[in-house]
Amino acid sequence: xxxxxxxxxxxxxxxxxxxxxxxxxxxxxxxxxxxxxxxxxxxxxxxxxxxxxxxxxxxxxxxxxxxxxxxxxxxxxxxxxxxxxxxxxxxxxxxxxxxxxxxxxxxxxxxxxxxxxxxxxxxxxxxxxxxxxxxxxxxxxxxxxxxxxxxxxxxxxxxxxxxxxxxxxxxxxxxxxxxxxxxxxxxxxxxxxxxxxxxxxxxxxxxxxxxxxxxxxxxxxxxxxxxxxxxxxxxxxxxxxxxxxxxxxxxxxxxxxxxxxxxxxxxxxxxxxxxxxxxxxxxxxxxxxxxxxxxxxxxxxxxxxxxxxxxxxx
Amino acid sequence: xxxxxxxxxxxxxxxxxxxxxxxxxxxxxxxxxxxxxxxxxxxxxxxxxxxxxxxxxxxxxxxxxxxxxxxxxxxxxxxxxxxxxxxxxxxxxxxxxxxxxxxxxxxxxxxxxxxxxxxxxxxxxxxxxxxxxxxxxxxxxxxxxxxxxxxxxxxxxxxxxxxxxxxxxxxxxxxxxxxxxxxxxxxxxxxxxxxxxxxxxxxxxxxxxxxxxxxxxxxxxxxxxxxxxxxxxxxxxxxxxxxxxxxxxxxxxxxxxxxxxxxxxxxxxxxxxxxxxxxxxxxxxxxxxxxxxxxxxxxxxxxxxxxxxxxxxxxxxxxxxxxx
Numbered sequence: 001x002x003x004x005x006x007x008x009x010x011x012x013x014x015x016x017x018x019x020x021x022x023x024x025x026x027x028x029x030x031x032x033x034x035x036x037x038x039x040x041x042x043x044x045x046x047x048x049x050x051x052x053x054x055x056x057x058x059x060x061x062x063x064x065x066x067x068x069x070x071x072x073x074x075x076x077x078x079x080x081x082x083x084x085x086x087x088x089x090x091x092x093x094x095x096x097x098x099x100x101x102x103x104x105x106x107x108x109x110x111x112x113x114x115x116x117x118x119x120x121x122x123x124x125x126x127x128x129x130x131x132x133x134x135x136x137x138x139x140x141x142x143x144x145x146x147x148x149x150x151x152x153x154x155x156x157x158x159x160x161x162x163x164x165x166x167x168x169x170x171x172x173x174x175x176x177x178x179x180x181x182x183x184x185x186x187x188x189x190x191x192x193x194x195x196x197x198x199x200x201x202x203x204x205x206x207x208x209x210x211x212x213x214x215x216x217x218x219x220x221x222x223x224x225x226x227x228x229x230x231x232x233x234x235x236x237x238x239x240x241x242x243x244x245x246x247x248x249x250x251x252x253x254x255x256x257x258x259x260x261x262x263x264x265x266x267x268x269x270x271x272x273x274x275x276x277x278x279x280x281x282x283x284x285x286x287x288x289x290x291x292x293x294x295x296x297x298x299x300x301x302x303x304x305x306x307x308x309x310x311x312x313x314x
Numbered sequence: 315x316x317x318x319x320x321x322x323x324x325x326x327x328x329x330x331x332x333x334x335x336x337x338x339x340x341x342x343x344x345x346x347x348x349x350x351x352x353x354x355x356x357x358x359x360x361x362x363x364x365x366x367x368x369x370x371x372x373x374x375x376x377x378x379x380x381x382x383x384x385x386x387x388x389x390x391x392x393x394x395x396x397x398x399x400x401x402x403x404x405x406x407x408x409x410x411x412x413x414x415x416x417x418x419x420x421x422x423x424x425x426x427x428x429x430x431x432x433x434x435x436x437x438x439x440x441x442x443x444x445x446x447x448x449x450x451x452x453x454x455x456x457x458x459x460x461x462x463x464x465x466x467x468x469x470x471x472x473x474x475x476x477x478x479x480x481x482x483x484x485x486x487x488x489x490x491x492x493x494x495x496x497x498x499x500x501x502x503x504x505x506x507x508x509x510x511x512x513x514x515x516x517x518x519x520x521x522x523x524x525x526x527x528x529x530x531x532x533x534x535x536x537x538x539x540x541x542x543x544x545x546x547x548x549x550x551x552x553x554x555x556x557x558x559x560x561x562x563x564x565x566x567x568x569x570x571x572x573x574x575x576x577x578x579x580x581x582x583x584x585x586x587x588x589x590x591x592x593x594x595x596x597x598x599x600x601x602x603x604x605x606x607x608x609x610x611x612x613x614x615x616x617x618x619x620x621x622x623x624x625x626x627x628x629x630x631x632x633x634x635x636x637x638x
């Protein structure tokens with residue numbers, strides 16, 4: 001069972017909630033819960049608490065007058081005070097900038113400056129920039145993220161130019177961006193690809209450009225499958241042996257990988273293979289410290305890739 | 315007796331509704347919810363905690379004097395924010411990132427993020443679809459630990475912990491935490507090791523039994539060097555090692571646009587007449603750099619130094635022989 005927030009945490013949430021309660025407006029509890037966090041039950045409890053709050057002398061006219069009817073809340077009076085949003089505290093500014101880091105917006109992004117204008121005087125933007133980096137701000141990815149987020153909201157088709165990493169093929173496609181997915185710091189967009197006529201996953205850092213087409217799409221009737229990693233049960237498995245002393249990739253780097261330390265100090269890694277080109281490149285990158293033992297098709301792909309790269313080098 | 319949260323909101327409303335300074339005793343007698351039968355020392359301790367809680371929520375409470383007694387007043391200009399005006403794409407970005415991160419246990423600042431967005435009036439939109447998995451798999455980043463480290467960084471408090479190094483040895487470290495960065499599913503702490511007197515990078519997944527110096531919690535324990543910048547600590551995989559050298563990599567014209575992305579603002583990029591991009595970057599591990607070149611995909615070539623090219627050539631020959 002989730003732990004009930006302490007009083008200070010609840011009070012903090014209540015003080016964020018207060019300015020949202022404008023006289024004459026009706027809100028749903030779900031909307032307010034989304035706005036300040038917490039479950040609908042917790043927010044209903046918070047609202048009940050607020051009806052007991054006010055200013056001296058605490059006559060009925062001095063208490064916050066809310067009408068709570070099921071999941072609807074109507075505000076019947078102007079608040080006696082605290083009717084404006086509070087400035088951001090240091091931890092809140094840190095959370096916002098961290099989130100924007102994750103979305104690829106670096107220190108030069110205008111949105112960061114706008115948000116920090118709402119921060120308390122003792123919050124140092126420079127110190128935050130110098131002490132926290134919650135994500136890599138890759139060149140151009142922030143703009144892609146914003147374009148795709150807006151297109152996803154508006155159900156607008158987007159034309160993308162995409163590099164398939166393992167093969168180097170560059171293609172132009174029209175996609176329906178369904179959902180943005182961050183896995184371990186790398187953003188993907190799960191989309192319906194009109195050219196492939198099926199759902200595909202695209203890494204944002206391999207999208208060269210994204211341009212809304214102006215056409216809209218029907219969102220999927222069922223929630224899309226949002227996984228960006230292969231389903232181990234449905235894919236062939238490659239077996240890769242890593243030499244003693246070599247740190248093998250974990251399940252984060254090689255999704256679905258299972259490792260087994262062997263008596264001679266080597267490590268056997270079994271990994272589901274969605275793309276032979278991908279696993280060949282991954283193994284070749286170990287420069288001889290890793291060997292595919294099965295299947296033969298992957299061994300061949302690794303050998304051919306190594307020879308091809310060696311010829312390029314020459 | 316009033317619920318403590320109710321008392322705190324009452325105190326906030328009381329301070330915000332008064333223009334003049336008010337004393338603790340006036341707050342006590344205003345019916346805000348302080349127990350009637352409380353002795354004065356206990357009340358004053360509770361009142362101090364309440365002011366701290368309100369300050370943590372964002373209220374700036376000024377301290378002055380009412381005759382000879384300490385008194386308090388809300389600094390409205392410092393407490394309340396001006397409205398923030400955001401563009402449509404900025405709002406969409408924030409809604410998407412909020413939807414993705416607020417519920418991701420791998421993001422250590424989810425609760426603060428939700429309240430921050432609540433303050434600036436950005437509500438996660440049910441129509442925005444974005445999700446995040448910053449480390450839900452086995453060995454996930456321990457968010458409470460990272461949150462504690464982030465607070466120690468912010469407040470400049472010394473921390474101590476047991477750390478398991480890559481050789482499996484466990485040692486106790488006392489450090490001055492300077493900053494945190496996230497890469498490939500893990501948070502890393504950059505800190506001055508007080509015994510070694512050098513700045514080290516610690517994998518937070520290897521930290522156990524973290525303790526923040528409890529002494530004088532409102533007073534920083536150390537000064538962070540003025541030139542410290544976490545962006546300089548977050549190195550590329552081939553930039554760890556003892557012997558630095560300058561490497562040159564070429565990106566073929568059709569993937570030259572990738573150079574700016576994969577370089578992470580490291581080194582310098584030059585566009586060549588044929589449209590390819592030349593990246594000059596400091597490296598410290600030729601084998602790691604050669605492997606990185608192969609892993610990054612087609613169209614990236616080692617130009618120099620010769621030792622790098624040779625490392626790559628020998629490594630690729632070994633791969634081909636091993637799979638013959």
